[in-house]
Amino acid sequence: MTDRLSARFAACAAQGRAALVTFVTAGDPDLATSAEILAALPGAGADVIEIGMPFTDPMADGPAIQRGNLRSLGSGTTLKAVLAMVKAFREGDTQTPIVLMGYFNPILSFGPERFAVEARAAGIDGCIVVDLPPEEAGELAPALAAHGLHLVRLATPTTDAHRLPTVLDGASGFLYYVAVAGVTGANSAAAADVAAAVARLKAATSLPIAVGFGVREPAQAAAIAVHADAVVVGSAIVDAIGAAAEARANDIPARVAAQVAALAQAVRTARHEAAGVGAGQENAA
Amino acid sequence: MNISTSLRAGPDGKGHFGEFGGRYVAETLMPLILELEAAYTEAKADPAFHAELDDLLKHYVGRPSPLYFAERLTDELKGAKIYLKRDELNHTGAHKINNCIGQILLARRMGKTRIIAETGAGQHGVATATVAARFGLPCTIYMGARDIERQAPNVFRMKLLGAEVKAVESGSRTLKDAMNEALRDWVTNVHDTFYIIGTAAGPHPYPELVRDFQTVIGKEARAQILEREGRLPDLLVAAIGGGSNAIGLFHPFLDDEGVRIVGIEAAGRGLDTEEHAASLAGGRAGVLHGNKTMLLQDEDGQITEAHSISAGLDYPGIGPEHAWLNAIGRVEYQSATDTEALEGFQLLCRTEGIIPALEPSHAIAAVARIAPTMGKDQIIIANLCGRGDKDIFTVAEALGVKM
Numbered sequence: 001m002t003d004r005l006s007a008r009f010a011a012c013a014a015q016g017r018a019a020l021v022t023f024v025t026a027g028d029p030d031l032a033t034s035a036e037i038l039a040a041l042p043g044a045g046a047d048v049i050e051i052g053m054p055f056t057d058p059m060a061d062g063p064a065i066q067r068g069n070l071r072s073l074g075s076g077t078t079l080k081a082v083l084a085m086v087k088a089f090r091e092g093d094t095q096t097p098i099v100l101m102g103y104f105n106p107i108l109s110f111g112p113e114r115f116a117v118e119a120r121a122a123g124i125d126g127c128i129v130v131d132l133p134p135e136e137a138g139e140l141a142p143a144l145a146a147h148g149l150h151l152v153r154l155a156t157p158t159t160d161a162h163r164l165p166t167v168l169d170g171a172s173g174f175l176y177y178v179a180v181a182g183v184t185g186a187n188s189a190a191a192a193d194v195a196a197a198v199a200r201l202k203a204a205t206s207l208p209i210a211v212g213f214g215v216r217e218p219a220q221a222a223a224i225a226v227h228a229d230a231v232v233v234g235s236a237i238v239d240a241i242g243a244a245a246e247a248r249a250n251d252i253p254a255r256v257a258a259q260v261a262a263l264a265q266a267v268r269t270a271r272h273e274a275a276g277v278g279a280g281q282e283n284a285a
Numbered sequence: 286m287n288i289s290t291s292l293r294a295g296p297d298g299k300g301h302f303g304e305f306g307g308r309y310v311a312e313t314l315m316p317l318i319l320e321l322e323a324a325y326t327e328a329k330a331d332p333a334f335h336a337e338l339d340d341l342l343k344h345y346v347g348r349p350s351p352l353y354f355a356e357r358l359t360d361e362l363k364g365a366k367i368y369l370k371r372d373e374l375n376h377t378g379a380h381k382i383n384n385c386i387g388q389i390l391l392a393r394r395m396g397k398t399r400i401i402a403e404t405g406a407g408q409h410g411v412a413t414a415t416v417a418a419r420f421g422l423p424c425t426i427y428m429g430a431r432d433i434e435r436q437a438p439n440v441f442r443m444k445l446l447g448a449e450v451k452a453v454e455s456g457s458r459t460l461k462d463a464m465n466e467a468l469r470d471w472v473t474n475v476h477d478t479f480y481i482i483g484t485a486a487g488p489h490p491y492p493e494l495v496r497d498f499q500t501v502i503g504k505e506a507r508a509q510i511l512e513r514e515g516r517l518p519d520l521l522v523a524a525i526g527g528g529s530n531a532i533g534l535f536h537p538f539l540d541d542e543g544v545r546i547v548g549i550e551a552a553g554r555g556l557d558t559e560e561h562a563a564s565l566a567g568g569r570a571g572v573l574h575g576n577k578t579m580l581l582q583d584e585d586g587q588i589t590e591a592h593s594i595s596a597g598l599d600y601p602g603i604g605p606e607h608a609w610l611n612a613i614g615r616v617e618y619q620s621a622t623d624t625e626a627l628e629g630f631q632l633l634c635r636t637e638g639i640i641p642a643l644e645p646s647h648a649i650a651a652v653a654r655i656a657p658t659m660g661k662d663q664i665i666i667a668n669l670c671g672r673g674d675k676d677i678f679t680v681a682e683a684l685g686v687k688m
Contacts, residue, residue: 109586
């Protein structure tokens, strides 16, 4: 099988830089706008796209993504429509990996086998199911694996040495490191803590490490991009979509693209800048 | 029904009752859930834990609660003898305290220094605020903004007891949203916080430990009826939201084949409308709040809003053990509408001088329906899990009385 995720991570690594992963909720603020946002993301510099499947009760998400979920559901988004949107996106982009992120109930309701078949056919590369820890993954993981889809696992600040092997057992695609114990969009982690966590995870797995939760600004993204294989930005983009939707802006995709371009620029130059600053400091000393 | 092995042995090692239960939580919470499970296993085997729990239940909660023969209600319904398990006489006026005492002892054992909880009607919030005050721990209660409007007396009680009450404005602004918000708090404050879940639901081990702390109801009732009547009852009846009072009464009787067991869901404005809270009658299997259970949901797996006149039953799910007992047919689940519950409420006020909460009024409504079809030598035990002081404003409004 062609594995868009592995190919993209390898390509970024070959360029000596981290990948930028951007999150948007499907159907936020509505399906048509959402499809336009999606189409604009690769050109703006998103290396991997995470698409949120809306759910009424997003227990692991903060206010920004909760509101994004409600805007999407309010405009009538269904799981079927999310898959159709990705399928349409694939007609214009066969290279950018797409990972669906959401909660288990809509998938269970759709049927895990049917979900795997249709997600694969739509051109989806993997899934993150927030409330499906390894202990319960048996209901979905075999169907995804059978159809060549990655089930991405999450590690967190509470994942100790005892827990980590359980998380890594069956992990594929990449490992998502949740940088802060909390909901999406809350506080941001200290760069030193992230660096230590990434080093600890890298010692235990050869999977790329993506770091998310609390990354809002280009500078924060750059600080993480120095250490991690990928940086995930979600709530900041969803917040911007929400603000633009509230203001009835008619250029939401362009606004999102500008925001993502700034993040991409920061992520792409982060290691170079860090090396330069480091060298400068050495010279000064 | 052929009962070859005990029905009281569940859940299995992974927290499953048949296909229901489990641990569907964010990875951040998994180590905490596993830590809680280990701490509870250890506590269960520790005689000192039980000694302290029993002492508090006796001297602080006021247990055992009486098993009362409701003579005039029995005369009025002209059927089976009706006994009421008087858990509304507990300190704080409901069964919720049984569980809260148990959980706060666990919290203290685990070295946790901050308590959070969700509440619907406010009974669990009051019980949690009570034990937090008793043990000197700070406490935050999440409550749906709509429930805050209809349960003002309990909100004030919680504040008097020193708890911070946080209004939840998201979603349907009721119990399910309060639970979402409590889970968000927990995932953010993992190191010092203990989440006291109020019903026999949520990720394993909560359904098991809440049930265990509530089975004091059924254990007492079993001993009391054997003492009074020299035999087991023919029928048990209890109302079900999440189902903690019901599983507490039912569980010690599950292996007694001759005991018919009936749980009563809230039918709201009717099962044929979309405004009810009967997740067994009107829902299907799904995953919410850490467990797989029967849920009210639309065809796309989105959770739909429940409705009941009783804030304590206004929840789109049910504890996983009930979902399993329903699936295997050991417990029979019926429902009562808002109107029937109001009639049950008034019936008990008038015949027994007891003002019940709207939650057990659903059970009384079912008793009023079933007792007349039974013989006078037969015995019913109904769980009177809460008193109705908190509900008088809701009832007055429903009856068109201006206070």
